[in-house]
Amino acid sequence: MSITERDDSGASHPAIETVEGKRGYELVVAASFMVSVLATVGLGVSYWLGGQPQIEGALLFVTLGGIGIGMVAWGKYLVPQGPYVQERETLKSEILEREAFLESLERGQRQLGRRPFLGKLLGLSVGLFGIINIFPFLRSLGPQPKKALFTTPWKAGALIVSVGGAPITVDTLEVGGIQTVFPSYDVGGAISQTVLIRIGDTNWTTLPGRETWGPNGYLAYSKICTHAGCPVGLYQELTQQLLCPCHQSLFDVLTGATPVFGPAPRPLPQLPIYFDSKGNLRAQAGYDQPVGPGFWERG
Amino acid sequence: MITQTADWFDERLGIAKWTRKSLNKIFPDHWSFMLGEIAMYSFVILLFTGVFLTFFFVPSSKDVIYNGSYAPLRGHSVSEAFASTLDLSFSVRAGLVMRQMHHWAANVFVAAIVVHVCRIFFTGAFRKPREINWLIGTGLLVLAIVNGFLGYSLPDDLISGTGIRIAFSIVLSVPVVGSYIAFFLFGGNFPGNAIIPRFYTLHILVIPGLIIGLLTAHLAIMWHQKHTQFKGKGKSNRNVVGVAMWPAYAFQAGGFFFLTAAVIAALGGLVQINPIWLYGQYVPYKVSYAVQPDWYMGWLDGAMRLMPSWEIQAFGHMIPTVFFPAVLLPGITFTVLGLWPFIEKKITKDDLEHNILDNPRDVPWRTALGVGVLTFYVVLFFASSTDVLANSYSLSLNFVLWGFRILVFVVPPIAAIVAFKVSAEASEVPSTGKRKRAVAIMRSDVGEFYTEDIEPRSPAHEESIEELPEEIHYHLLKANGRELVTSSGGSIGQSDSLRLDSDTDAGSRQIPGVQIVDHGFFGRKGSTGGRSKRNIIGRKRR
Amino acid sequence: MSSWISRKLAKINGPLAPVAVGTLVAGFGFIALYPSASSAQSNKTGNLGNYGYTGSYLYGSNAQGKSGEGLTYLKLNPATIPYGQSLFVENCASCHGVSAQGTSRAPNLQGLGAATVDFWVSTGRMPLADPSVQAVQKPSRFTRTQTLAIDAYVSSIAPGGPAIPNVNLGLSNESAGESLFSTNCAACHTITGAGDALASGVFAPSLYSATSTQIAEAVRTGPGNMPRFGPSTLSDQQVADLVKYVNYLKNPIDRGGIALGHVGPVTEGFVGILVGLGSLMLAGLWIGGRAK
Structure with missing residues (x-):
């Protein structure tokens, strides 16, 4: 079977074939899922009866393992594996984009830069707010050590x-x-x-x-x-x-x-x-x- | 119904456009790329099981009389945290399995991260452009270890309580501010009664939040930069060769999640971990021998055991002995680890983008360094069980400890030298291809014998395959650039930058011939499943 | 666009619907009929019915005997002294001297009490196999009758020392024992009783093969490097409680599964890394394969 895909741009892509003649693998996948279903039913029964850690663990293993093996086998044996090739994009932006970005950045800075005093005030108010408001938090967490580490409850005459x-x-x-x-x-x-x-x-x-x-x-x-x-x-x-x-x-x-x-x-x-x-x-x-x-x- | 839902979303979010790109994303095939996935899936399992545990765990140091179903502790004065963990283990349905799965998942989580870090290091995957992700990954490793320790401490049992006591001493050892940090953290002198609820908040909220944030960034950056890949046929620095996201990779990765969950469930149900009912409530004057932290703290514990009793006293101040192995060592470890890409760049002066991985044997010096450092920590890790080793092998504890003090300095250099020799011996000599080339002995029509290379791998041939996509890419960029130049014309202002943003996707579509370098471009593969039959840009290989 | 998605999804949608509906119905049915699903939050009452738990982890009895009744002391039969003497001369006198007065090679046993002799002989530590290392437990060379005869002989030479204790487990309380064990014993023998190595080649042995009488004897006499706990430190009843808890530790409730030797995070770490991560890496090898 061969499907020809056509995307919205109208360009025709090379078709990707499905993998055929894998009856054996299909059976393996089906069996895995069936085992999982059976174990889940067992898990339900086990919960119903009150549960027992080892039974729960073993059944969870079979349940999850069945799904896992089934899915992996499906993805590995029943669909084409390629290898396919994908090009990497250049991570670095194009020179024009970089220039445009810098231009925007500098324009904003120029516009802000005319009021340096306001900027400093903003920094002061936010910074001070941050620092001062840490203190109630820090100081409420616990007492200062003071002499606590130097002394013990023992004193002369203690029974x-x-x-x-x-x-x-x-x-x-x-x-x-x-x-x-x-x-x-x-x-x-x-x-x-x-x-x-x-x-x-x-x-x-x-x-x-x-x-x-x-x-x-x-x-x-x-x-x-x-x-x-x-x-x-x-x-x-x-x-x-x-x-x-x-x-x-x-x-x-x-x-x-x-x-x-x-x-x-x-x-x-x-x-x-x-x-x-x-x-x-x-x-x-x-x-x-x-x-x-x-x-x-x-x- | 599903159809309408998808339509509904596409009309509002345009999901078809960007999910198609993702569905066609290519993932390189190699088992070692699965290590990070194990870590991620373990983390997901930690979240699932952790949420379950929070419904039953009571983070409180308040004393209660335990009168639950575990007979040997009935009538004991215990903390609510300990009592609720006991009830969780004995009375909540599936509670013990969940608790043990959580603990095992934590052990596997950190182990997977460590092995993942090793893979990244030895193959040089941290090099440009991936330095940021290496830094994030280092942060994740630290957070994972810290959160593991916090979670291990929550049940308030005898073994973990001793660990908290040591943690208090470690914090105390920090110069200048140590005693203040310790008192603030514990709400007073040890033991205080604030540490369990505070650890709880950190363990279930703050640190998992940070982990989720950093993990998202880690994955997003990886997604954006695309995977690295090992050398191989058709693989170049400018492409990714592998399976497609949908459906092959999605099914394999999804299945792997379930397999990870299955293994952890099997451990959680069948192998006992941290049986706190045997340990009992933590009481400051009680202690058990053979107290060890979980494995990922082992190297710190080992370092504390091996450290000689040096304590610096000068100018009326003291730097306690625990400062060196328990604060300085991890500080240096994680700083150097995090900065390694930049350190290596200083050494190699290499500023190129690397998407092809090194084979560890091809870079003997890095491999040797990594093996040496790793060996150092492995020796420290084993040193954390000096007592158990002495007991198991009927050796004197003093002998074992002295042995480790020597081994920790002797073994790493030896391991490094051996690693260097082995990898230098095994490394490929540049430009000569494989060391042994298969040769066929042929006989000509006239009866003359001659040899012929089997499967010629001439460099010229390889290069022609690899460079082709780059040319195409170059054309695309030029086309884009021309479009920008022609359409923008004058000065670049706000309207232009907006246009730039919206143009990236649509622009490429408008140019004829550009579809072939779409992110989702597929080469064509023959239906018979032969690996070598592959088309690159319509050109048949072999 | 929308019609394209419709076409694609229509193919999947059809056969899945009945399965999905069936799953949902079964799931809700299970939840609706689930026994005592309403109880969730734990409490300290220990009412198991609240959790619907039918397991059999309820262990032991809370019965607490009258103080002191958990431990009684054995009266040795004087008639066995001659038999004990002959055994002693044959097996022990070469080192300890004929009248147990001690020699340069072995200590004086006079006045140490029957419990001391009984502990060393019944645990097989005496006669010693190798005087250079710590005596280890091994099958005793003597029958119980023979051992008691030796005990009777040695304790008849000089008075003093603790008599052989006899523990009545039915009259002792393991919960009290846990408290005493974690305070006095866990520091060396570990909280699970597995034992561990102490300094300079000394070992705190595993407690799993010690009998009730031997545990009580060890507490009272402090063999080797072990401290001694006299009646004013631990009462007879407390020793009995302790013994009951140590007996429990020989076969504790391992509700979590395989116990990994009860040595804690060391073995747990190895299992986590080797079994857990190891098997997952094998799975990864299957899924990801090698470089192609």
């Missing part, structure tokens, strides 16, 4: 409690035990989270000047990694190391959580603690340095 709110006594942790603790007034706090580790039975000094910070073998460190702020929760008891799960920074528990491996640049800040007269664990003071990752203002 140390577990996630469940129970105070910590000498017997709470066995040697080789670990627990996440908070000040009693900020349980679950993202900034005040602290790991409490018991490394032995006797007082432990991690670094000179921290002689009273490790009563009865209890050591408390900020749980926020100094690298990217992940909770440092992996305690390796035999090697006495804390590992950060995100980027594998390794801290040595016995020597003040100094980083020994990985990308963390600073030790985890240590919280000075003591057992009060009732035997409950309390903070001697807050952290002596900002906790967590670095930031610009931190010297």
Whole structure:
């Protein structure tokens, strides 16, 4: 079969023949569409019965795949593939068009150019409007950081409690035990989270000047990694190391959580603690340095 | 009914005129041109499934007690975002399939973009006149990665919450303004309770809007400039050889959309992704090991793992260690990527229009550079799973990490050198044609043996085919120009420029003989399906 | 112009009409009769009827036993001590010494408690195959009776240490267990219990092959690098809840399909790229073909 097309300009185009003798492909296309229809019916039934993810996924695959294969096969085997040739237009405009364009542009500029002062005023008013009106938006988004990154909720005398709110006594942790603790007034706090580790039975000094910070073998460190702020929760008891799960920074528990491996640049800040007269664990003071990752203002 | 509708539209919009041009548009045949389509179709699937998800997802950090159908989390205090994602997964009909399809489509979307970028790079398709589209494409890649991360964070589960925590630290590390940006973005110090609704607005409105806008521009420019094509018979810098838009290409591309949807549906229904019910609600003091971001953030995560613990402290200020791998590295990466066409132009001083693609082996230096850089990022990508690799192969974590610190500097140069050698070896020597030419041994009537080339590919022959259309084109332009000169005559004013606009289509029709260079010109092809039987401007090849 | 389009479209229009009408009728019929189509927005009541869901993902019971009843401790039979002693001398004494006092090659076991010995022996970690690397789980060399006899012998040498726990899963609550697991265990064993590599060649093992008793023993005794969780850190009931959740993790609800090893985005990324994009590129190869 051959069709001769005639477009509105009256010119006769070379005809494009359809592809004949492709009975096999027609059957493939028809079969694909039929499979798709059947799968869609199945999908309907599956939805009706309440649905099940794997059945839905498999049937969707068959449904969509059937349509896809049918369409591609139709477009690939049952219609002529060419190759046809199409010329590219020159992207660049013709010289006369460019001149006309520039002429128009310059004419407009000449007409505007006579009032430079108005132009500057327009720039000022629009620019100022834009800048000034960003501020309410920006300032409402959140508070200024101020000193927030330098401090934590911990303060002197804070009662140390577990996630469940129970105070910590000498017997709470066995040697080789670990627990996440908070000040009693900020349980679950993202900034005040602290790991409490018991490394032995006797007082432990991690670094000179921290002689009273490790009563009865209890050591408390900020749980926020100094690298990217992940909770440092992996305690390796035999090697006495804390590992950060995100980027594998390794801290040595016995020597003040100094980083020994990985990308963390600073030790985890240590919280000075003591057992009060009732035997409950309390903070001697807050952290002596900002906790967590670095930031610009931190010297 | 359809007939009347079409008539109705044509009378008002003149659709027949410009759609005919589009229907006859030629698309070159090559599988690698399908990569961008995979990305586009994945994006369409993301839109469809994403709209479905928005009907059920509640973007709120407000605490609720979960009492839904997933027993192991009943009674837990969770955010509304997490609870609604659980309900979406367990109670909404087809909800989990939609959610998983959305996630898989995002993974495939970015992967397709990356491979598409590689194809464009290695074949030099970014060269003049396509620099703008390369820039737009770079923007699309960045937006796709950012939106992927935002969407991954929305369910507020333990793994993604840890990712948000890292993101906060990364923003914090920006010099001078970091802490302000972080506090403004999160509505205060971490964790705040503003981030889920804000990420939601960005994820479903702002960034998809930008993607749609840029994608439209990307396609419009590509449509206008027409596809590039590989070297081949009858293909020149001035033409496009391939299948017609209607119906062959339309059916193939439409079918490909359904195939893309089918593959993503199969993954979405059969392969579990991000089972947040096993991860649980994000709580700042909880953490899981083996926390990784989705794959397209992997190279950043890997870079953060490999980065030594260098922190710059001076003059009362600090540049934290995460700044280098997580801010500086992506900044440099995407700046250089986006500006590459201009950088290469500085190197090659090549200002010609290129519509014929390079075979990567013919430009060894670019291929080597691309392979080297790509290898660098692939090594970083693998470095993001140091813990999983150490666990799977029973290696020491420290050993694996140190191994990667060395590999990341050693492997890329080696890969680049190998790529250079291989492509230089395989490249075609200019003006000698193919390296091995088939030769037939013939015997003359008198019994003398001689050789004869099979299928002669003499350069002169090729050129005569290629240049012919250019001559015609030249005539058209001259005809147009003459028409302009004669009709405009005097000075060019407003009325003239208006006439110019309206003249572009009609003008060509008025000139006799111009129809053959209409945009929709078809060569004629024999009905037997032989590839080589083709007419160019009525002239038979072979 | 219009007549030209009419002629073209008339050819397509005819045969399509009945198919289209039929499709529409079937579609609307389906929607009209669709069960409980009105319910859309989710709520927190957990009323499955709202969604018409008939699947069977409802898992476990919410039954919560009285505090402490989920975990009981085993009383070892003193009559088995001699048998345990003979097994110990035969298999363990070469390193740990005849009376488990420890040698230069192995630690002192006295006072560590029955649970410690039971964990190491029942998980097959002891006797050790290679002292240079972390002990790994392997089939135990002893039967349960033999193991308990060894436990009885070692714990009879010196008092102290936790006894062997026995978990009553019927009296424990997996929801409470999830909370404890994500707080205390997920950091090393991962939130899905798959395990992962820690620093310096140490591994947090997968929990999938551990028995209830072994999990409880590990919590209480802290084998190897694992921290120890005593009764004042985690109550007996909490340990039982934890064990119930870990048991759930061995065979969790993978409603989404193939679980990919429960290791998260790493395998997901590979599947997305290799299977997803890979198969689509093959489809593209079929559609687009190579350069001609």
